[in-house]
Amino acid sequence: DQQVKQNSPSLSVQEGRISILNCDYTNSMFDYFLWYKKYPAEGPTFLISISSIKDKNEDGRFTVFLNKSAKHLSLHIVPSQPGDSAVYFCAATGGTSYGKLTFGQGTILTVHP
């Protein structure tokens, strides 16, 4: 099941710089997208979401951009902090299945001091 793909398994950035995490999807029924963050030995924690009626949503240091024509979304973290180091999952839902999130494989973000 490759409906949601995160093609970069890992990303390394310097503290204070911008982190950009990417996600692609194939299912046209998806109309709501979410980013989750996960630390080892913890469950995923919700970060930010975006509806398909928008192309940008911002919450503090986190901004999600949605390009519907390209079926692509990205998460920008600026400035990046060492505490942001975690696995980031993109997830999508929609159609008649709002209870079901389809996750990407995750991207390991490491922010170096």
Add this chain to the structure above:
Amino acid sequence: EPEVTQTPSHQVTQMGQEVILRCVPISNHLYFYWYRQILGQKVEFLVSFYNNEISEKSEIFDDQFSVERPDGSNFTLKIRSTKLEDSAMYFCASSLLAGGNSGELFFGEGSRLTVL
């Protein structure tokens, strides 16, 4: 801050044995879910539960699996006869509104199941 709690954190069982994983969702939430993550793979949806019945289930959720909300607080996942491939981290989640629409499922810390 309210949280979803799961027990046990780790369970080791023999193939063919029954396992029950327990979850206490956030108290005012109405929708409940189980997801799992096999080591090195994606987080996968198993089942959603609302108003005391399953609202959706994946192809993974076969007759060996069942869910129950036996009282007002617990939400359980039972695997009747475990197989080696059931070894995974199982996450319980809950949401106030239909997941996705509200933007937020709250996940527990997970129960690691190891089937030998």
